[in-house]
Each structure stands twice: as C-alpha cells, then as structure tokens.
Amino acid sequence: MFVLRCGSCGSTVGAPTCGPNVTWSRAEENRTMGLPSGTEVRDGDLWFLPVDASHHGTYTCERSTAEFKLRTLVCRDQRGAWEMEFMVSVSSGQCPHPAERRVFKQGTRDVLPCKQMDILGLNKTTAHVNWLKDCRPLERDGGTIEVDQEGRLRLYGASEDDAGVYTCLINFTLDGQTHTSARSIQLYIHNDPDVILPPALVYPINDTVLVELGSSAELRCLAHLGLREHDENFMYWVVDVPHNDDDHIGRVLLDKSWVYIHEDKGVYGLSTLSISDVIPDLLNVPIHCIVMNPTDQAEGLLWLQKADHTELHTCIGVGLAFGLAVVLLVSGYFFRVDLVLAYRKLCPQLAQQIPDGKEYDAYVSYLHVDDVSSSGTATFALHVLPEVLEKQHGYSLYIRGRDDCPGAAIHDEISATVRRCRRLIIILSADVQSYKSAGTEEVLPLKHSQNHEDYEQKIGLHDALMQNDPRVILVEMDGPLDHSGLSASLRYIRKQQGALQWNTASSANQRCTTLPSNGYFWKCLRYNMPPVPGGRALTTVV
Template identity: 45%
Template sequence: MTGLAPRCVLLLLLAIGVTMQHNHSGEIDTYHVSVGHVFLLSCLPDQTEVMWSRGDGPTETLPTDVEVRDGLLWFLPVEMSHHGAYICEKRDETELLKRTFRVSVSNEDCPDPSEDVVITEGIRGGLPCKQTELFGLGLVRRIRWMKDCNLEELDKEFISADGFMWLPAVSQRDAGKYTCLTDITIDGRNYTTARSIQMTVKNGAPEVFPELQVVKPQEDVFIVQVGKRAELQCLAYTGFSESEEIIMFWTIDGVLTDAYKELNESWRFIHNRGKVYGQSNLSISIVRHQFLNVPIHCNVWSPVEAKFGLARLKEADPFDFHVIVTLCVTASIFILLMATFFFFKVDLVLAHRKLTRHFSKPQVSHGKLYDAYVSVVQSNTGQLTETAKFALQILPEELEKKHGFSLYIQGRDGCPGEAIHDAISAALHQCHTMIIILSPDGKAKGTRSLCETQLLYEQEVGLYDALTQNDPKIILVEVDGPLDYSQLPESLRYIKRKQGALKWNNVLVGTNKLTTFYSKRNFWKNLQYHMPAVPVRRLHPVP
C-alpha cells in the first residue's frame, strides 16, 4: 500500500479540519504491521514493469512468503524476518523512478499507528481504513474496527463498503488508537490485515455553518443501458458564500468512485439569487451490471454535518427501449413528412391532380360552366390598363391555353344588349371560383363610372354568396403593388385576413430577372392550387 489516503477521503479529512502526518525516515515511508497478517505494498500508479528488492540494492532477494503479483508486493503472511526496507524501481525512457518503504513488524494484534489524525472537538469526522488496494481488488469479506486494541461494536451504517468509519461530533474521550481489521481470502485461504491510525482531539470552537440541504437526487431512479454512457448530477444548498471546508463526493454501493476506472466526478459552486449551491456531476463512461440497483450516494459534507442524496440505476427494458426508439423514429418521419408537405404542399397537390386526371373518369359539373369569374375594372377610354391587360391577356393565356381552365370575363364573354346585372348574377352562379383583381389604382376618384358600378355589383353578389354559401370560392389577386384595404369594403378586408392574397407584379424587380421569373412561376402554381382540381373542360368530355 502507498500509505496515502484515497483522493476523496484525503480532501474530506482536510475539509473537516483534520491533519495527517506520516512517519518518514528521510524519504522512506514507514509501515507498522503485525505477525500473521497479510500486508500489501503498492509502489506507483502504474504497477507494470516494477522491480522489487530487499535492502539497499537489486541484489537483495525477497524473503520467503513475499512475492510480486501484478506489480504489487504481497506478504503472505507477515513474519518477524520480514522486518526491514523494501525498494521498488521503474525505469522509463528518461529517468529512473525509485521508492523505499520500511516495514516494522510486531507481535501485537493492533500494530503501531502509521499516521496521526487531529480533529477539532465537536466536529463530525471519520477515519479511513487505509486498505485501498485490497478494496479495489475485491478481496475483502468483512471489516471491523478496534479502539485501543478493543473491538468496537458498530452498526453497519457507520462503516462504508470501503471501510471508512463515520464519527459523530467527537469529544476528548474519542481520542486513541484505531485499528481497521479486514478479513480477506487469497488463493482459497483466509487472512486478516490490520492498519492503525492515532486520533487526537483538540479543543477549539468549530466554525458556524448553515444547514446543508440536498436538492437532488432524492431517491431518484435513472433508466440506463448497460455498456452505454450515463451521467448523474447532484445539487445541494450550501449557504450564502463559498467555503473551502465544504466538500462533495460520490460513493456507489458504499465504495468511493476512485475504485472504478469507469467513474469520473467533478464539482463546483454555483450562485443563484444570492444563494450558493454545490453542483457535482458523476460521469459513467460505461455502465456495468454491478452499478445497477445499488445505492449511489451524493455526499455533501461540512465540518458539522453530512447530508446524502440517493440515486439508483435501473436497466432499460429492451421492449420499452425498442418501443421508445420506434416512436422516436416514427415521430421523426412524421415531422419530416409534415415539414415536406408544408414546404412543398402546392407542388405535391398539383402533381397529384395531374396524375389523377389521366386515370379519373369524367365527373359531374354540378351545373357549372366556368372555372372562374374574373372581376376587374376596365378603362372607359378603351385603352387597356396594366390591370385590365393582366385580366384580358395574361390570365387567359396561362389558365385557358396552357392548363385548360374556362374563364368568364365580363366585357369579353358577355352578349351585347343584355341586362348587365342579370348577366353578372347568372354568370357568377355558373362559376366554381371568383377571381377578384385589385390594384392600387383600381379605386376611382370622384363620380363612379359604369365599369366601377359593374365591379361593385360583381363583388357584392359574389362575396355575398361566398360568405353565406361558400360558393363561389374567392381568390384575391393584387396587381402591381400593395393595397390600402382600409378603403375597400369590409367583406374584402375579411377575405384578405382569412386567406390572404396572391401578388402579381408586371414590372421587373430591379434588374434581377431570375427573381422575377421565380416570383411569377410561384404565382401561377399558387393560383392553380386555388383553382378547381379538374377544369370544366374535363368534366364535359367531347363525344
């Protein structure tokens, strides 16, 4: 053994005001052991290719019942003749690492202490068993403690799985020599090991600390997969300021995390609304079976008290895991399909219509002769405005000639001499859709012309039927710029709020012809999307 406390325990003892001293002779670590006990020396963190010898040089051979196993020096068991110095050496590419140990052998059941521990009276503390390597090898069967060579009767909750003995607030009568006894089995034979620590209690008023409180975990169960990574987090209230004497560490089934290479922990103080919390993370690189269904404690210590948070790991049910994965994949596919449909809805619907037209049978037109009624103001001078040119030339060219729709445009399709209002009403009732074309100059100023009166009547009849009977369907088209809808009837403002409007611009946007091309292309696709699925010419096939 190294004679040094595990990292967490060492920090813990320092945090509660404990000082530790090693008996050194120069740079030699001295250990006191008893005859008949097993003793173990560990030289370096990396035990591979370590050379052990007796005395002052490599020529000294190791005594009987002392052997090297995986770089560790075992005394199986200790004899009086084993008293003396032992040297370990390891040479790498740059230097020679060397360490010397002195083993002092006695006949007592409780050997002399190798360390001194000083604790302030009234402070909660603890003593390590100092058998780190044995616990790491999984050889320990039973742990016992003696005080002044008398066996102590302790409840199990006062001794952790790695032998650490918890102490309540100490008093002067707790001072003395404490010996940790561990019963182990090696090669089918039972042995005992013993290490002693001298504890001294000094007078002094302990510092006042706020009451600790573990926020999480609190008997939480975490679902994990064996062989996969997992991470636990502990959060504890520690007061209103950071204190170097508060420490957090984890144990798994009572063993410090240093015993497992898969475990790595870290902790820090965080501030929230004037309060200070300790936050500790336990990272598990690979979840092993032995980590499942055992208590995992987050330990929070101050010099006056200790609090614990409890967590357990539970293996995920394979069936539940596959169900969750299936649901996640299905949900991802569904979201992807919905996003695809949202962004390409118009293209998908138009492609579906085009495909079904080749296979669908002629349908009933329900008395409709036209796909759309086009409502637009025309000039009294006989000259075509840009808006009228769009309605009389561009719109028919695209919808009628290229896609087979049938349009009714007043002024182009009406009969001379017929009653205008009756013709408008009859035509509207024979159309599936009403396209209302609006432009910034579409509202005339001063006295209304005959064309404007006609337009108002078209919109009045069409909008009334659309709002009351949902027939015809209304399509708003804005030509050459935004409109001030506050100057238009409430019915048109309602349609605009409910379904929006398509926008057409006859003028190129700057010099970017490509942008204008795609803008007009999208306009025609969206207009087709709002038009009837099957043009009336398909509903009335030629015999």
C-alpha cells in the first residue's frame, strides 16, 4: 500500500487533513485521465490499495488555497489553485528503491527512521513493523538490533557489514483488509574520512518561505557532505524564470555563499542565498538548491510566497476592540454615577422619564421617637433633604409630619401616598436604636410601638419587592447599625443593593472623615432618584 499527500497538510499524525478542496488526476501522453482502479481519495490523500504495476505514471493534485496556507507548492494556475505533480515508479520486487541515503560512522550508535507515521497512526494496535536488509530478513552477527514504538531501527556498534539497503515493512489492517507498506533507505558505513559520500539534503525539501515585496530575504540550504571537507563538493542555487523575464530578474542581487559546519555525525554544508529586494517576478517560481560531488547529486526546492497579514490584522483589530470594550465597561462601572448625572444635565429632554401619573418623586420615611425627636435623623429628613433635593435640584418630596393632612385616616393616607411616589427613601439611624434609661443603655427595636413608620415601610417594601415600584433607597446615618434589628424585607434589600452612608459629623464640621464624603452621598442619591421632570423651577442650581 502507498499514500500520496498533496502538500504538507496531514503530514504528521494529528495534523489536519487536506480536506475536500483537493482534486487528483493522472496524466498520460499529455492527456488528463481519471484515476486508475485500485486507487482511492480519502481526506484529500491518494491511496493505492494496493500498489499495482498499472499504477506507474504521473499524478497531479490540485488544491484550492481558500482554506489552507501551503508550505509545499509546485505551480499556480490562473484560477488561483495550487498543483503538485508526482512521478510514481512501480518496481516488481518486494522492496522499493531507496528513498534516501544515510551515512553511519563505523563503531557508532545511530537510528534508521521508518518515516511511515501516516500508516502507523491509522492503527497502532494491529500494525506490525519488520525491517529487511537487502530485501532479506535482518540478522546481525554479534550486533544488537532494537525497534522502538515508532518503528525506528536502532543499530549499536555499526560495522562495514551493516552497509546496505534497509526496508521498513509495515503490515496492518484497514477496512478489514490486510495491507503492507514499505520504505527503503540506503545505508553507508565509513571510517575513512577521505572517502567521498553521496550528499544528503537536510532542508529544504519542498518548502515555502513567506516574504514581503520590496524587502530582503535569505534562503538557506543544509546538506550532509560526508566525514570531512572535500574540494569536490559544490552547492549552488538555480532560479527558474521564463525567458522573457531573464533581464528583469538579472537586476536583482542574488548573493550566494556556503560554508562547512562540523558536527559529530560529519560535515554539513550550509548555503545562503541573499536577495536584496524581493520583486513580484520572484514569487511562486521554483528556486533550487543543488548539492553535488563526484558520487551523486541532491536537489532541494523553495518557493517565495507573499505574506498574508489579513489574519494578523484581524487579530490585532479584535484585540484592540476587545481591550477598548473592557476599558469602557470598567470605566462605565466606576464612573456610572457621574456619567448618568452628566447625561441628565446635558440631555434633559432625552433623560426625562415617561409620564407615570405619580405625584411625588420620593416618600421619605424615618422613625419618629419622642425621646430623639430633635435628633439628627429628624433634622436630616425635615430640613437637609428638602434643602438639597427640592430647592437645589427640583425634586418633589412627601415627608410625613410636614405634608400629611391633620385629622385624615393615617393608614389610608400612608397607603395612598406611598403608591403616588416614585421612590421610597428609608432613613436608618443609630440614634434611634438606643437611648439612655436610668443610666442604662437599652436597645430599641427599629419597629417602634408607635408603628406608623413601620406601616409605611411595610406598604412600600411590599410594593417594591412584588412590583419594583416604588424603588427603595436606604440611607444609613452615623453607622454602623445593628442590622439584626431590621425586618427581613429591609435586610434583603440592603443585601441586594446596599445603603447610602450619611455622616452628620462631616456635614456639621465641613471636613472629611473616615466615612465617605457627603458630596459623593448627594451624587449617589441623585443617581438613584428619577430624572427631574422638565418644567420644574429650581431655586438654585449646583
């Protein structure tokens, strides 16, 4: 069995396959023909199941570049598709001709790769790897042989007797049928540094280099040249261009150089082709690296392809947009109070709420305890709040004790008035939680026996929890407070939305304390209040 792959997709186990954008054909006598029997296209790869003498010939794969960035190319037609051409030579023997050459130094330990990972990756549990030497079962007198899980053959203490053609045979099962795949390597064993060995190309094999037009580029070619330097070794580059473009290409500086590199496994040659200015005529044309000596010749292929930065630009744009969105969201969260207030001030017509038939913007609820009737709580509710919200910002407040009618049914009036208000401001204060009695400090429950305040809170909280109307604004004065004395509804609302903090000392002394500034308190209170209806006259504006 044999597999032809169009380009580099799927070249390793786990890599993506070529997909449906690949078309295979067979050329015979300058005619394009269909695929012969015994072949099958699977995920863009051409499978020979099994190889037959009739499969000898030239095969071409054509692949669209819409989805894939190619690293192995041959030519590009007018439709923007890529083509690769393969020459398949079928031998009648069990072992194919060597696909590569390897040189081991005598007495060393080294590895021969099977290089059939596409086959081993299909079914490792049933695949069986067997190595042959000169197409006969592998045997070594006094030598150690080891084959690892990837099918690689390890030779310890290589000797001259180990030289020959090694074939990696893989027997495996596919779709219920038993198949055999084979690949051969020519192995040389040398200990004489003066022996000239056939060159073995390391890279490029058939690679693509992404370049920018007008920029410089350096192409590199690496080949194993034997055990020592020899004057008979040569490395050079050939650029294939149409004849009518010869003069144009000649104006491009192609500076080539090569050097020897000494490593444990011998001597390598590294050739560098320097291009001072990449022009369009150099794109998508074959550039050959040729390595030769008196024994043999090796050739590598490179292509220059214009770099596509669309994906990079898209990623940068998405990243910047995402970063900007995060900054805006974070800024909007931390500065939401100032933004909303600025919006209401700059666009009063747009910020106006839809008419809802409500008479008051807020109902102010606080505890009326005779012993603390002159406390800061009453002062705040009856004087400070109206001074700022009503006179400076045009809000309409209902404050019981100031706006209720004498002689009216209190519970009925409270129920009706709360439902005519857009907000319910509940003021909680530490000075109504405790008082001195006979020299002993006792705790008063927030739900006092004079329970008109408790009733108005119950009505407002019931509507707020069931209908979210009116919305509740909690104000805590001179905390911390003992929240265990609050009703379950108040504790729930405070847990969900928190409470605004008012510091009487800060207001009286006109200086900041450890508590939040009262200037910020007024911003937050106005933020939680509805927009001021248009047409209301203000006494002063700040």
